[in-house]
Amino acid sequence: MEFVLAFQQPPNVYETYADLLKGQQVSLAWKQYMGALAAAGVMRAGRQLDPRNASTVRVRDGQRQGQDGPSPDAHALFGGFVVINVETQAEALHWAELNPNSSAGYTEVIPVLTIIHA
Structure with a gap:
């Protein structure tokens, strides 16, 4: 079965990444984790995202509304x-x-649905 592990992080985590020492520790933890996934043969794909530079689009009454930055409704960044x-x-x-x-934010575990083509 395929699952997406979606990494939701509080906005202040990005300040930690900017700190030289703490950023290196976080990078090492991620490298070890990704290496463990690869060694176990379970990882199919993965990407790091930059949610601080996201754009948010909504359509209301047929009109597009946009804003630079992540959704203001978000308590965590994807x-x-x-x-x-x-x-x-x-x-x-x-x-x-x-x-x-998972210790700073949270990880969503989402099953991937199989799409049946006609």
């Missing part, structure tokens, strides 16, 4: 994701628990 292929949801939850992001 900082990245990986797609994993594991046997069970319990295994996906285990990988989410091991993620360095």
Whole structure:
């Protein structure tokens, strides 16, 4: 089964990344985590995102409304994701628990639906 692990981070986490020492520690934790996913053979894809430079678009009454920056409704920023292929949801939850992001923010575990083409 495929799952997306979506990494939701509080905005202040990005200040930690900017600190030279703390940023290196965070980078090392991420490298170890990604290496463990690769070594286990479960990672299919992954990307780091820059939500601070996102744009938000809504359509209301047929009119596009846009704003620079992440959604003002967000309490956390979507900082990245990986797609994993594991046997069970319990295994996906285990990988989410091991993620360095889960101690600062949270990791959503989202099953990937199979699309059937006609």
